Amino acid sequence: MTALEIRYTANALPDAADALSFMTREVRWIETMRARKTASFGLPYNYSGQAYAACEMPPVIASIRARAAALAAHPFNNCLCNLYETGRNTMGFHQDSYEGLVPSSLIAIASLGATRTLVFRSIDRARVVAVPLEHGSILLMNETTQREWQHAVKREPDAGLRVSLTFRQIATQREQGPENEVSEPFADRSVTSRRSQRFAARAPYKLG
Numbered sequence: 001m002t003a004l005e006i007r008y009t010a011n012a013l014p015d016a017a018d019a020l021s022f023m024t025r026e027v028r029w030i031e032t033m034r035a036r037k038t039a040s041f042g043l044p045y046n047y048s049g050q051a052y053a054a055c056e057m058p059p060v061i062a063s064i065r066a067r068a069a070a071l072a073a074h075p076f077n078n079c080l081c082n083l084y085e086t087g088r089n090t091m092g093f094h095q096d097s098y099e100g101l102v103p104s105s106l107i108a109i110a111s112l113g114a115t116r117t118l119v120f121r122s123i124d125r126a127r128v129v130a131v132p133l134e135h136g137s138i139l140l141m142n143e144t145t146q147r148e149w150q151h152a153v154k155r156e157p158d159a160g161l162r163v164s165l166t167f168r169q170i171a172t173q174r175e176q177g178p179e180n181e182v183s184e185p186f187a188d189r190s191v192t193s194r195r196s197q198r199f200a201a202r203a204p205y206k207l208g
């Protein structure tokens with residue numbers, strides 16, 4: 001069974017308090033899901049049966065994206081946001097789909113507000129790893145982790161409001177200008193594997 005390859009950076013966002021205030025006041029949240037509210041910025045993206053249209057990233061989100069991209073060492077062109085108004089808002093166990101993503105894309109989760117625990121469960125259900133996601137942190141996951149593990153945000157009744165911003169690199173070129181261009185060929189698995197190896201070598205949470 002493959003190790004859990006994730007990288008967690010606490011205090012990654014110096015302006016986290018202002019960003020949380022922006023996300024709660026300025027974002028128009030979509031209410032199509034029962035368990036939480038969502039919003040998407042950047043390129044259009046389909047997630048969990050919901051089609052999100054293209055939407056320019058406001059500067060606050062673009063600056064979080066820049067921080068996540070620096071940690072991931074590659075650009076992101078979509079940000080799917082989740083609003084957990086209380087600890088009763090959740091996300092069930094799932095693997096993020098790589099359909100439409102650059103295969104070597106890492107997925108970044110930036111967290112604002114109350115700490116919620118991201119629970120990883122190996123596909124064979126033999127192992128569980130709980131990672132508290134603190135205000136201002138960024139967690140990176142790679143494609144191997146998506147293939148071999150599921151993750152969830154479970155109910156934590158005492159938790160307060162939390163926003164997560166999840167960044168992905170969608171395999172679409174040119175539409176958004178040079179800063180969002182996919183810098184590598186979509187189907188080049190050798191790049192995927194080199195990026196994954198580099199990530200795995202540096203992942204402090206490499207458990208296995």
Ligand SMILES: O=C(O)CCC(=O)C(=O)O
Pocket residue numbers: 080082091096109118133151152153164166
């Ligand atoms: O809100 C979170 O931290 C979890 C996000 C997540 O699991 C996802 O976008 O797939």
